Amino acid sequence: MQCSILGPYGSAKMRRLRVMFAANVFSVVTAVAYLAATPDSGLLADDWPQFRGPNASGVSAETRPLPVKFSSIEKVLWSKEIGDGIACPIISRGRVYTTTMSDDQKFAVLCYDAATGNEKWRREFDTGPLPAIMSPNTHASSTPATDGERVYVYFSTLGMIALDAATGDDTWKQPLPLPFYLMGWGAAGSPIVYEDLVIFNSDDDLAPFLIAFDKKSGDIRWRTERPDMLAGYAVPVVCTANGRTDIVIAGTGKMKGYDPRDGRELWTCNSLLRTIMVTPVVQNDLIYISVQSYGDTERVLKFALLEWKDTNQDGKLAKSEIDPAFEKKFEHGDENKDGFLVDGEIDKAFQSPDNMAGGGNIVQAIRGGGEGDVTKTHLVWNINNTSPSNIASPLVVDGQVFVVKKGGISASFNAANGETVWMQQRIRNLGNYYASPIAGDGKIYVAGENGFIVVLQQGPKLKVLARNDLGDSIIATPAISDGRIYVRTQKKLFCIAEGK
């Protein structure tokens, strides 16, 4: 009724607000629908069952009041010293799960009562010798996923493990090839559960692949190679469009859709950049992504390798300068067999010739449900500015795409058309951002590496409600469930709630 007073179209501002409101309602509906869409899933609407919650959206369907002001003491329902790691907490059926390194070569999966913090069970696994990784990555970086029955956990040297969610007992294990990273970053991919499948994407520099396991038996249902990918960490997301549900994965230069029944590649949108560490967000039939990848569009992998891996700086890569795991790739690229890789030989060895993506900055919306190369047909909007982070994923809520990067510099775009809502405004908390923003109860929570969580008001204007000090570095994306916020800092797990 109020809209009719403004006439058939209303003001531009009101139209934008209406679009945002509709999109917001839809985001909540989508999140709930996503949970409900999993037959025999046993998940509850309040659950946060995987990395960044329902479909990795970061958006909670929470309507109960979530705290605005809190600290490492204030409004803390419980907290636990859990050891070193950056795996996010996940919550299902009143239990919270996460992982940690309990010793140099010991990996632990932890289960606590979500309301009290009482330990329900704890499993430890010997990892064997571990490869070198680059800070701030840790070996306990993969976020588990759950369907309420089982908890699915990935670890680089152990593969995929399914544990009974109630007891922690082994259900099944599937070894996976050890991933290798030219730049030494280390593994950090996380599984998801879709219908009766556990789906895991392993984009490394050696042999990237996408794999689906039967969630009950652990049998491999399908495996699809992704040979044109470089190392990346996007978590698979689910997109339903044109009456079809696809598994969508962002990777080097390309966003791709796969058939969840057999892993067949259905479509590709060749609009991304070289290094993809962020996870896209799906809303309606649109897939949103924001990426910063170091350098300009000409900076293909070769230049990074010559800068950092050419140890003696002679302008060519010797075999001894590359991890022995890449020997075959090296030989493949070494056309003149002189034992060195130069220029085009480096490209040939390590980067797919039909995917020579470079660096840059993008924020994009891509429509799902396509077939084949959809670059020209399904890229709904694409903007090129310096707003995105290379690690923190975008948040789509209230019809706005929200991004935040180092320095606490935020930007927001209209989700429908990419128009700027605000550009490069500070959220008043400096430092690095590795955790992705999350939303619930009309608020946005942005966790900084410096241990502060900034609370923003959802809406068309940037409004900082609070800046809360948790006192320990935060790399993992927090979780929202059942009126509580779960924050995994470098060493601790906090449960924060109103009405403590």
Next chain:
Amino acid sequence: MRAPMKTTLPRLAVFMLAFVWWISAVAQAAERVGFVVGPNAPALEKRAAEESAAQFQRLFSVETVVAAEASPDANSVVLIGSPETNPAVKDALGDNWPKVSDQGIVIKSIERNGKPALILGGGSPAATFWAVCEFGYRNGIRYLLHEDIYPAAAVPLKLDGHDVVMEPALKTRAWRAIGESALSPVSWGLADQQRLFKQLAKMKFNRVMLPLALSQPFISYEWLNEKNQPGSFFPEVRVDGDTPGKVAFQGAKVFENPDFAAKKSREEKIAAGKVYIEGLIGAAQELGMSAELSVATFELPQEFRQPRFAVVDLQNDEWRATFARQVVADYLTEYPSADDVCWYSIPRENSPEPIPKVALEKSLSGDTVKLTAVIVVGLSQDQKEWKPNKYGKRIELSIGMFSTMMPVNLVSDDAKLGRFDVSLASPAAGILPQSLHSQIQEVVATLAQQTVNGFATRYFTPGDLDPTLHYLSRASWDPKITAREAHDQLFTATTGKQSVADRLWQAFDAMEKATALIDQNDAGFAYPSPDMLTKHMKAEPAPSWWKDVTNHYVTASGEFYRAHDAADPRSRKLLFYFAKRSEYVLEYLAAVEAARASAIAKMRGDADEAAAQLDTAVEQLYNALDTLSDVARDQSDRGLIAMLAEYAYRPLAAEVERLANGEPAPAEKKE
């Protein structure tokens, strides 16, 4: 399917049993080395035996047994000590024990009861400990301030062919173990200091200096019936709230020495101080290092600067001597276990004689008088007229050390105290990562030529000192070793690759060039002081050398990361530390440049640009401290973050706030 399984399973079981037997046989056949230490050996020699046994286990994958007699089932034997302390050494060598000083090291292969044997000993228990560490070094261990890095794989055990006798060229190798600021190891708890001392002992340092300031709570005394009112070990710094890099403090609100936490009353403070100093003295002596208290009485402590003490004039010889006499005597009484007490004085105006004419010496001569030296600091080259006296000789080194370092020292003839203060860091470059990897070679060569007994270190933080200390530890015994040779010995062993050592040489070289440029151009550029960043907010163009300094650090940073990526995992933590600190300095320099740009914009009347540049300066500084916190590994690193937050970040942030609120600058307020 069943029939084959019936035959396969028993075969498999037999195979498994055989495999288990083979594994246990191999295990039983592991080399066993017996370590023989004298039954009445000094504690440090027993400690040396334990250290050596532990090193053998990791280096050679052997089993070890330490006892007064060799275990009969030992395949080989290591004798620890000298003929005086270990009868087994006496039996083995008799008159063939080499003639060595109390610092001399002996590593000698022999045969004992038909088994290969090795003697690790020296002219004193400390020298025996050094012999053990030297043998470890020769087999690939590298001793660093925070850790030992071992070879990547087990090394073949070779006890024959060793015949080493070593004497140091620089007999005094002293480490300043505390200071007065959060950056110095005075912020370290005793347990951390003990670990550090052990690493220094492995590097054959033989003296620990404990410079004590009268403002610190290390002594209780009265002066004109007024009790001293000492403060903290160092001025505490708050690290709560908006402190950048605060994750390094794990929730603490104040940065302080953990052993001093919550000490409020004078008595509590002094008690904690005494425990600390006694602990440091004991820790040093247990490792064969002498402990020296260095006492300075340059000025009266704050509490004695009240009107009623106006009569006291430290320029007056009488007062000067009286005060010094009391303080030194009190320290002597308070810490009887200290090996020496040195009184630091400053030259008086218009006088060639640094020692007050009054009978300081006489008044103390009746005591045990461990006052074995009077060190005069603050001499400059133009004080040519200053003459040596009985306490030592004047040494003037014509070496290209940092511009602000005094090239003149009074050096005692005393074997232990005759050392030269060597600055391992330029005060001008202050809190920035620094290197003097090639210059240090010249310093050591000059010291050796001057027949100076040794050196005492001066530095801001231990952070970047690993390569320099490694060089000193080697060159003290072999002054001919070049800096490059020592560098390669350190980094090829720890990183596993010569190519990585090459990159690190480039990195340290670039850092040294940056250090030299700063040192030549701005004596206070990064010296820690409350205005260390705001002082750069001058409305004048940035000097051209700033860009060169930045470029050198960019080079260093790239090389550190390149080296890190290619290095063996054993050394990655160390190289990541260097790399991150080089990143920090780039962010710090960016903050300095932005602060300068802000001042220039303000002078132009461009308020928006001035504010934007100031924002950039604050953010860069924030990032700099965040970066430091990523690799903060000790209290000095945390102290650096705390101090930069207090001296650099908060004043800048306050300036941003002031601009945002439209308040006048403090100077404008006055007007």
